[in-house]
Amino acid sequence: MTRAADDLSSFIAQCRDRFQTALEFALPLEHGAAPRLMEAMRYAALGGGKRLRPLLAYAACQACGGKLSQADIPAVAVELVHAYSLVHDDLPAMDDDSLRRGQPTCHIAFDEATAILAGDSLQTRAFELLANSGDYKDGQRLEMIRALSHGAGVSGMAAGQMRDIEAEGRALTLEELERIHYLKTGRLITAALLMGAIAADAPAEMQDTLARFGDLIGLAFQIQDDILDVTSTADVLGKPSGSDARHGKSTFPALLGLDASRDRAQALCREAHQLLDGIAEGRNTGPLRDLADYIVGRSH
Template structure:
């Protein structure tokens, strides 16, 4: 097992235990909603965004206990976004993380309410955290809200829906994914860093550069896997982008060029970590993983 895999496993176990504790008990009313919330969040997943929260804080010397609330919050936001993205009015997907999507396992109305409830729970966790200081928590709430809204994830999804069936160029595709996928990945790193009492501006800028690069690289690799991957490996329907006539990096650039672009983004991400020395070794390994993964 590689050091990165060990770190992933420790992060996954930690954040899943924390999520299990903060998600409502399915025995409490409304039982079906609470059961569906847990189904959407606690199923199999990489937990990439919580890992970024932990690592974004650890490069500034923050311990895991202080990072638990934002790590949980960002995973709740991510889970909510997947539930809503899969809805019939959006991507109309039947499979997510190797299981039926939330609206297939339950029903469409319940899935909408699951997303709503997960989003509000995420902000509640940060607001109610005992540490860091109130001013830092306000900055974290602002960061997460911006990443979720019309200039972030929701806006990116709107751009994605508007582009379906149309031929857009690479610059427009990049702008869409900076909002849809990259905003929350960048916010995850920022949330970890904001737990630090004092953050050097130059170092934070370097961390943000890393986040922008891996956020885009993650989406490029997702587009590649939609062409080259299988449902058994990716846990979702292969070829879905082509069926929906969506513009993708392989479609616009060709598969070989898309792979080269992902590698360039990885290299730039790794270069940006120089100010952190060996404290950022996990983030360096993560950049490699993002462009080499098969799921």
């Protein structure tokens, strides 16, 4: 293992347990109002995944001089929004996927109506948590809610999903494709970073740098996703490969070719690293750098 990979493994290990505990706490099994609903929410959120957005929230918080514990709530909140988007994205009326992280998708394991409600409630819970949980000043809570709602809604992720659907079967320009992915993936990744920074009370210029960092690695993430959809197998991905081609979706490999797509992802990653070079010395930006490398180097 290289030094960076070793450091990243150690960072992930530090975050994993505390994140899992915070996530379990946010979705208590003994919740009485509608046990089946909570069960479906837990199925969708607790079933693993890379936890990339939580890791970015933790790494941003640490880079801003905060403790990991300060990022628990934003890490959970952004993951709940991500989980809700996957549940709804997998529905028959959307991507109609039956496999996610190697497991049946929520509407297969439960049913469609339950999956719709579980997605809805995961979103609500994210905002409820930010308003109620952890130890933050009112102003921090509101800033985090602003970052998350902006990243998730009609100016962010949901807009990207809409445009992604509208683009199916149509050949996109590179610019159009980048715009879709910037909205669909980049905005929520940026929200994760911003919330981590807000939780650490970071100044505005630090937040701006992290937002630009998020835009770069968000796009790199999506390019790598497209590459893996072409080059990998369902076994490795935990979901069917070749799904983009089946849905008639434009992809970076289709537009640029595989080699140029890899080059572009690497270039975005280098640019992201350079942004961090501008951050004041003494800040621990190692995990952010390692996560950027991981995004373009990952195999699933």
